[in-house]
Structure formats: structure tokens, C-alpha cells
Amino acid sequence: MDYTAGLDVALNRLHEEGRYRTFIDIERRKGAFPNAVWRRPDGTEKDITVWCGNDYLGMGQHPVVLAAMHEAIDATGAGSGGTRNISGTTVYHKALEAELADLHGKEAALVFTSAYIANDATLSTLPKLFPGLIIYSDELNHASMIEGIRRNGGAKRIFRHNDVSHLRALLEADDPKAPKLIAFESIYSMDGDFGPIAEILDLADEFNALTYIDEVHAVGMYGPRGAGVAERDGLMGRIDIINGTLAKAYGVMGGYIASSAKMCDAIRSYAPGFIFTTSLPPAIAAGAAASVRHLKTDQARRDQQQLQARILKMRLKGLGLPIIDHGSHIVPVIVGDPVHTKMISDMLLERFGIYVQPINFPTVPRGTERLRFTPSPVHGPKEIDALVQSMDELWAQCALNRAELSA
Numbered sequence: 332m333d334y335t336a337g338l339d340v341a342l343n344r345l346h347e348e349g350r351y352r353t354f355i356d357i358e359r360r361k362g363a364f365p366n367a368v369w370r371r372p373d374g375t376e377k378d379i380t381v382w383c384g385n386d387y388l389g390m391g392q393h394p395v396v397l398a399a400m401h402e403a404i405d406a407t408g409a410g411s412g413g414t415r416n417i418s419g420t421t422v423y424h425k426a427l428e429a430e431l432a433d434l435h436g437k438e439a440a441l442v443f444t445s446a447y448i449a450n451d452a453t454l455s456t457l458p459k460l461f462p463g464l465i466i467y468s469d470e471l472n473h474a475s476m477i478e479g480i481r482r483n484g485g486a487k488r489i490f491r492h493n494d495v496s497h498l499r500a501l502l503e504a505d506d507p508k509a510p511k512l513i514a515f516e517s518i519y520s521m522d523g524d525f526g527p528i529a530e531i532l533d534l535a536d537e538f539n540a541l542t543y544i545d546e547v548h549a550v551g552m553y554g555p556r557g558a559g560v561a562e563r564d565g566l567m568g569r570i571d572i573i574n575g576t577l578a579k580a581y582g583v584m585g586g587y588i589a590s591s592a593k594m595c596d597a598i599r600s601y602a603p604g605f606i607f608t609t610s611l612p613p614a615i616a617a618g619a620a621a622s623v624r625h626l627k628t629d630q631a632r633r634d635q636q637q638l639q640a641r642i643l644k645m646r647l648k649g650l651g652l653p654i655i656d657h658g659s660h661i662v663p664v665i666v667g668d669p670v671h672t673k674m675i676s677d678m679l680l681e682r683f684g685i686y687v688q689p690i691n692f693p694t695v696p697r698g699t700e701r702l703r704f705t706p707s708p709v710h711g712p713k714e715i716d717a718l719v720q721s722m723d724e725l726w727a728q729c730a731l732n733r734a735e736l737s738a
């Protein structure tokens with residue numbers, strides 16, 4: 332086998348389809364988010380505004396978070412020094428898990444190195460705990476859930492996105508005695524649409540199924556204490572396992588599940604993705620805990636984010652740009668072609684210092700390639716004005732479609 336030729340074929344395929352991913356090097360400046368510096372490959376620099384980050388609330392530069400991290404580093408050093416099992420469970424990890432259990436009103440929580448790992452490790456472990464488990468999974472679930480479900484070797488059923496009738500039909504077709512779990516998200520991050528939580532929970536009750544919700548794009552931002560959409564809708568207590576991230580609205584790193592004490596104990600004991608990896612550095616756990624604690628009461632920050640999202644959507648709609656609006660904080664503008672999406676993203680960056688990464692297949696279906704904007708409390712009127720004017724100019728210049736896509 333000519334391995335180099337194999338790599339060339341794989342990479343050329345991406346180039347030909349306009350799907351080759353280019354990462355841009357940015358240096359975020361504490362205190363100045365969302366402004367940052369882009370370092371070009373030739374060594375030159377440009378000031379930019381980041382419009383596609385998932386530090387949704389600007390917590391990555393919040394003094395409370397930074398102080399907790401500095402304090403923990405000074406007190407305890409850099410790494411945790413071990414897996415959770417072998418010396419890597421520190422007071423910081425325990426405090427974070429207690430904070431998360433309290434956030435979700437659950438008996439316990441388990442922290443993983445990321446929400447990706449939390450999803451993958453938990454979903455791949457559940458069939459070991461419940462032999463014969465059938466997992467019903469929304470077709471648009473995140474890659475980490477898909478991987479976990481695929482790898483577990485158990486039975487799976489994929490229901491059409493948010494289609495509770497289809498889910499019902501699948502549940503009805505299976506043995507009523509078989510253990511079942513329904514896995515879905517509260518906010519699907521590419522369109523910004525909400526999962527039908529109440530309807531899914533009703534079906535779960537009817538068919539005696541467990542429920543697993545990914546609230547990665549909601550925790551910190553929805554609900555009176557930032558526990559997510561299920562909290563906002565008064566449904567959190569009916570969900571068996573809640574998954575969240577500490578890396579997006581909480582601005583740090585790590586992921587978790589919150590559930591019953593027994594469920595967490597079993598996952599802790601059986602999931603290789605929890606056991607056989609070094610635990611998060613204590614300073615990360617300390618920063619994340621401070622962020623979770625802070626956002627339990629900082630409703631003003633949540634309100635500000637929603638306001639910025641509404642303003643941006645209204646102004647882009649006013650220009651007739653094809654945005655998707657499901658009433659969440661995510662603002663996708665559909666371009667519908669990978670080459671055009673990349674071109675517009677490049678022009679925004681080079682000409683206007685606006686950084687929004689193009690989103691292509693397989694992250695979104697072909698033909699729906701898009702720019703996905705994530706306004707936050709730190710995107711002020713100046714940043715919004717600059718973005719709207721640049722988009723207007725580019726849309727005119729590139730003669731792109733202005734028909735609005737409604738939710």
C-alpha cells in the first residue's frame with residue numbers, strides 16, 4: 332500500500348468537494364472578547380471579531396472564573412496527577428460534581444473530560460447495565476451520541492428529527508418488556524431548534540423508557556438557574572440522565588452527566604471513558620464550578636444574550652437574508668453551497684475582520700451549508716452594526732438569494 336497516495340486521495344476528495352477544513356489561528360484577548368487577533372500563516376496579524384464561538388456568555392473571561400482558576404493553580408498545581416480511580420479525584424472534582432447535581436436537581440453528577448466523552452462513554456455503557464437495551468435516537472443527534480450508540484453493539488432505532496409520531500411507531504413495534512432509552516437534544520446547534528421534550532417524556536412514561544437529554548447548547552443559558560431548556564419548561568425532574576458541557580456557556584472545559592446516585596455510580600464503575608483517562612486539571616474543575624455557581628443567579632447575562640440574538644436576527648431578516656429562526660440564541664444564515672459559504676467566510680474575515688467559520692457537510696446536510704452566528708452578551712451594538720453592514724455588502728456583491736427561510 333502506498334500510504335502517502337492514500338492520504339492524497341482522501342485529502343483531495345475534501346478539496347474537490349469544497350469541504351477541506353481550514354482552521355484559523357486566533358489569539359483571544361482577555362477582557363476584549365469577542366475581539367481577538369488572527370495570525371495569518373505568513374506571520375502577519377489582523378484584528379478580528381469572533382462571531383462563531385461557543386463561549387456563549389463570555390464566561391471564558393469572567394473575573395469570578397479566572398480568580399477560581401488562579402487560586403486553584405496556586406493551591407494545588409497544574410494537573411490532577413491521575414485517573415479518577417487512581418489519585419485523580421480531588422476536592423475540586425467533588426465540589427464541581429456537587430454543584431452540577433444541585434444545578435439539575437439530581438442526586439449526583441459525574442464529570443468527564445468533555446461532553447463528547449460524557450455522551451460517548453455513557454451511551455456505550457448503558458447496554459452493559461441493561462442487557463437488551465434498545466436506544467431510540469433522534470436522527471440529528473450529535474456525533475458523540477451517535478458514536479456511543481453505534482459502539483455499544485446494542486439495538487438502536489433512529490427516529491426522524493423531532494418526529495414524535497415516528498418515535499411512537501418505533502416504540503410500538505418493539506417488545507413492550509425490552510428495556511428502552513430515548514436519546515435526544517434540547518437544542519440542536521446547527522439550526523437552533525428545540526427538541527419536543529414534553530412529548531418525548533410522555534412517550535417515555537407510556538412505554539416505560541429511560542430518557543437521555545443532551546443540553547450542551549442550553550446549559551448556562553436557559554432556565555432560571557441556567558440548568559437548560561428542561562428546567563425552563565419545568566421538566567427537568569422527569570428526565571433520567573442530563574448531559575451538559577462546561578466548555579460552551581460556562582466558558583471552561585469538560586462535560587458531565589447528572590442523574591440518580593445509582594446511575595452515576597454504575598456509569599462511574601463501568602464506563603472506560605470515565606475510568607481509563609486522567610481527570611481534568613483541578614484548576615479547570617474550579618473554574619467550571621465557579622462559572623456554574625455564578626450563572627445560577629446571573630439572569631441579566633442570559634437576558635442580554637437573548638436580546639442580542641433577537642436584535643441580530645431582526646436586522647438580518649430586515650435585509651432579507653435567509654436566516655433560520657427558531658427563537659433560540661443561534662443564528663444560522665443559509666448559503667446552500669460549500670464553495671460560496673467558504674468564499675463569503677473568507678471575505679468577511681479578510682475584508683471586514685469578521686470571523687465566522689463555514690459549516691459544511693457532514694456537520695449539516697449538503698445544500699444547507701451555512702454561516703452560523705452566535706451573538707453573546709459581549710457582542711455590543713458596534714459589533715452587530717459592523718456584521719450587518721458587511722453581510723449586506725457581501726450579499727449584494729455576490730448576488731446571493733435574499734428569500735427568508737422561516738422556522
Ligand SMILES: Cc1ncc(COP(=O)(O)O)c(C=O)c1O
Nearest residue numbers: 445446447473547576578585586
Ligand atoms: C450537541 C453536542 N453535544 C456534545 C458536544 C460535545 O461537547 P464538548 O465540546 O464538551 O465535548 C457538542 C460539541 O459541540 C455538541 O454540539
